[in-house]
Amino acid sequence: MTTIARIDTATAALPLPAPLHLGAMTVTRREYSAVQATADDGTNGVAYCLSREAPMAEIVDRLVAVHAVGADADDPAETWGEMLRGSAIVGRVGLVRRAIGLVDIALWDIAARRAGVPLWTLLGTGDGPRESMLVAAYPSADRTSREVADEVLVQADGWTNVKISRMPDPAYMRDLLAMLNAELPATTGLVVDVGFGWPDADTALTEIAQWGDPRLAWLEDPLLPEDAEGVARIRRESGLPVSVGDEVTDPAVLKALVEVGGVDVLRLDVVAIGGVTPAREMIAWAAERGVPVSGHVYPEVTAHLGIGVETFARGVNPYDPAPSFILGGPSFEGRVRPTDAAGLGFALDPTVFRFERD
Template identity: 80%
Template sequence: MSAVARIDTATAVLPLPAPLHLGAMTVTRREYSAVQVTADDGTTGIAYCLSREAPMTEIVERLVAPHALGAETDDPAAAWERMLRGSAIVGRVGLVRRAIGLVDIALWDIAARQQGAPLWKLLGTGDAPRAAMLVAAYPSPDRTPRAVADEVLRQAAGWSQVKISRIPDPAYMRELLAILNAELPSTTGLVVDVGFGWPDADTALAEITQWGEPRLAWLEDPLLPEDAAGVARIRQGSGLPVAVGDEVTDPAVLQALVEVGGVEALRLDVVAIGGITPARELIAWAAERGLPVSGHVYPEVTAHLGIQVETFARGVNPYDPAPSFITEGPRFDGTITPLATPGLGFGLDPAVFRFGKD
């Protein structure tokens, strides 16, 4: 029997070459938080996330790690319950749940490594290639719709979906969507990510009517996910498929979106929702209702869950520097195939994440 002996954290800050504008947010850098959990037999597990400028490592150290130490590593679900109950007085959703998610993912990594098996085998999701969505472009006023469309089209071949962000200029969006609808391969769906950028359904519908008649695989995160009724109104009023769920930490919020009837797919952030343990339950719940689930970032982890995976272009890209510190990991070629390597099957560059060091 093995138990958690140590939990170390690390933070890395990587600048972006240009600011990204998504909804009401402007992103000038990517800050990542990571954990390394060590069992008393020496087996280690890892996880990382976008901190979104929150003090994630401090929350792990002060509010979550004390409840995970000593937990048995062959039962991540029991450890998850222990962490949730131990920190319940300060937060069962929000940042604390994200911190629990980091440790939970690392514990699943350990459990699989100790069995000498890839995580997908423990989870029973198989190793078939996963459908994948490529985050292809973030439009900006300093680039023409033609230039942004060309960026998307250069990358689109082989991907089942490509995603762009909304820019709050209806004329710009109308031109950009017209180009992409005309020139994207017929096998590639187009997603527009609003990033919670509209305050209400009326504002959303008024703007969407100015986009012409776009063909979208879905409209993503048009409103805050807690506004399930507003999301349903957008779906009904625009006729566009809708997917919602990025960054949600409360499963009840995602379930309400389904129950109100406004979504064609759930977006699932495996860290934010609290890790692999609650993600499995939510995926099963959605499957019972015939609803597809699409992962939000962290493709190296999401690939093991048997759902659609979201990724940025591998290698150097202007939107996500994570590939610069990910070692090994799944294959990306329009679909994503998890490997047979034990555990999660990827590593974190020790020159970027210095666990246990100042």
């Protein structure tokens, strides 16, 4: 039996050219944590995530890796259970689950590479084009709504949806949404990401009423995901489709959103939910209930899962520098197609991530 010989970690922080404001958050840099798993036959698997300034590499090193080393390299689902049980005393959700997710993704990469097939083959999701969402603009007070609309429009052709963040200025949003609704291609939907920026449904509904009559593919993350009833009320009273789920680590929270009728689209973060192993279960559960799933970032992994893929413009951009260190991966041409290369089909730039080894 081929086993996992070691788990190595690395962290890299890349500055943004200007502060990014989303909901209640201000982001001045993107810090990424990465894992490289190695089987005793030399096969490597990788994964990365936004650390959100949390000590992800340290959590992997101290709490998770020990439960993966020595495991069967061809059975990542069984190893996932060992990692969860082994770290259960300190956390089955939250940062520990994200750390498990990082390792799990790398282990699936190894399993598919050893089988000589792309991960989508191992998962049975096929290689058809995935619905796609381009994160197109973050409006700011120093740019007019016309400037932001033009930034979105120049990128929009061919994508299933384009996404902008909410500006907490209703008049600005009214103008911007009116422009985009009038000028976007008929085949491209518009998503507004609130980033959990509203404290309650009353505040949300009051502000939405000032946006005019926007046509949205969905309104994303209006409230904290634990407020399933509040989300359902926004959906019901605003008449807008709603999606929630970014950064959620507890499957029960996602299920509650669906069960109360609060979401038209379920958002799924493959790292936060704990990796490919639980993501497959969550996607199947949602499919049984007729709820489509949209992946939150990490398009190089999400493309293999057979769900909607979210990405930023490829190449270095003001919002997300990850494409600058991703070598390989899916094709991004409006609709996203997973790579035919074995495993996840991408590598991490070794000049950015220097994995520490004993």
